[in-house]
Amino acid sequence: MSPRFLLDGMLGSLSRWLRIGGYDTEYRRDTPDDDLIEEAARDGRILLTRDEALVNRARRRGAEAIYVREGDEEALSQLSRELGLAFDPTHARCPKCNHTVDRASKEEVTGRVPEGTLMTVDEFWVCPSCGGIYWRGSHWPRIVETLGGAGRGTT
Numbered sequence: 001m002s003p004r005f006l007l008d009g010m011l012g013s014l015s016r017w018l019r020i021g022g023y024d025t026e027y028r029r030d031t032p033d034d035d036l037i038e039e040a041a042r043d044g045r046i047l048l049t050r051d052e053a054l055v056n057r058a059r060r061r062g063a064e065a066i067y068v069r070e071g072d073e074e075a076l077s078q079l080s081r082e083l084g085l086a087f088d089p090t091h092a093r094c095p096k097c098n099h100t101v102d103r104a105s106k107e108e109v110t111g112r113v114p115e116g117t118l119m120t121v122d123e124f125w126v127c128p129s130c131g132g133i134y135w136r137g138s139h140w141p142r143i144v145e146t147l148g149g150a151g152r153g154t155t
Ligand SMILES: [Zn+2]
Pocket: 094, 095, 096, 097, 098, 099, 127, 128, 129, 130, 131, 132
């Protein structure tokens, strides 16, 4: 089963990448440490943080927790290595709200994305929960490489 994650307030952009990569990822801003630990333990989520003391406290209380390295790419490749994460954009989740997204045709998104994007992009995804529309941006290929490359190494 795919690991599910809970990220603390410092890891907003990492949470978006994990969601795009297909991982069920909750992100909590301004949430007390005790509540984070309790949620991780209760829901079986792996707590990711850059706070070493929090990692130790969570582990003492039976929650799984990982101290992640600084930088999104570094953190993603670390998680790929340690947990065998494989990047699977066909299972992408909404980077804003973590809901699963649906493929959408050009016709469905016409008028809702910039004209230039519509002309150069063929694949779109729409979030049925928050209405967000997504496509592969310019920084996508590097992230795919980071996760895909690390994933291949572990299989
Ligand atoms: Zn959404």
